[in-house]
Amino acid sequence: MDLNRLADQSNFLTSSDPGDLMRAAVAICLYPGLDKSTIATSFRHADWNVSGDGEWTEIDRNDVWVTLMGSNGDFFCDVQGHIPQDAAMDQIRDLINTTEWAGWKITATDDACRSISHSSGLQIEITSGGNDPTCNPMPDSAIRIYYGAN
Numbered sequence: 770m771d772l773n774r775l776a777d778q779s780n781f782l783t784s785s786d787p788g789d790l791m792r793a794a795v796a797i798c799l800y801p802g803l804d805k806s807t808i809a810t811s812f813r814h815a816d817w818n819v820s821g822d823g824e825w826t827e828i829d830r831n832d833v834w835v836t837l838m839g840s841n842g843d844f845f846c847d848v849q850g851h852i853p854q855d856a857a858m859d860q861i862r863d864l865i866n867t868t869e870w871a872g873w874k875i876t877a878t879d880d881a882c883r884s885i886s887h888s889s890g891l892q893i894e895i896t897s898g899g900n901d902p903t904c905n906p907m908p909d910s911a912i913r914i915y916y917g918a919n
Contacts (some may be wrong), residue, residue: 770870775800778864782815782830790833791850791912792860798835798846798914799864799891805837805844834898842916849898849911857895857910858883891916 778796781789797803797811809826813819817830828835833850852860865873865885872888882904883895891914896902898909 770801771868772800774868775864775870778867779811779815782812782817785831787831787833787850788852788856788860790831791848791852791857791910792864794828794833794835794848795860795912795914796864798848805839808837808846839916844916846914846916847911848913849909851898851909853908854883854895854897854906854910857912861885861893861895861912 775796778793781793782797784790784793794812797808803811805826809819809828812828812830812835815830817828817835819826819828821827824839826837828837833848835849836847838845838847864870870887874886874888876884876886885893894913894915896904896911896913897907898911902911
């Protein structure tokens with residue numbers, strides 16, 4: 770995996786385009802070895818709004834929202850914004866291809882949500898945004914990255 774290419778995506782953290790912001794947020798959350806505090810600090814340095822601590826951290830900028838929930842050994846990073854689910858899936862594929870990150874497999878959950886799993890145990894699920902996500906196409910999307918036992 771080319772970590773420099775993944776880190777380059779963080780340049781988009783100050784964009785005004787929601788698609789760029791989502792891509793940058795996902796890249797930050799995918800960067801290997803980061804804990805919740807370091808992820809939150811990365812957003813804070815790019816002037817995103819960061820609130821909360823402990824098990825729940827909310828981060829936002831220009832209609833893109835990031836939620837970090839859980840403990841450092843077992844948490845998820847949820848990135849939501851106003852781009853369609855197909856575009857979110859395209860962003861994930863592009864990030865994986867750009868970084869030459871091998872070991873990924875496109876899968877689907879029982880309710881047919883799109884998901885991608887890595888041989889390391891990392892898992893990404895793409896759903897609609899909102900409090901009650903669905904797998905049906907919607908005008909917004911959520912990209913949830915699971916770490917640890919989730």
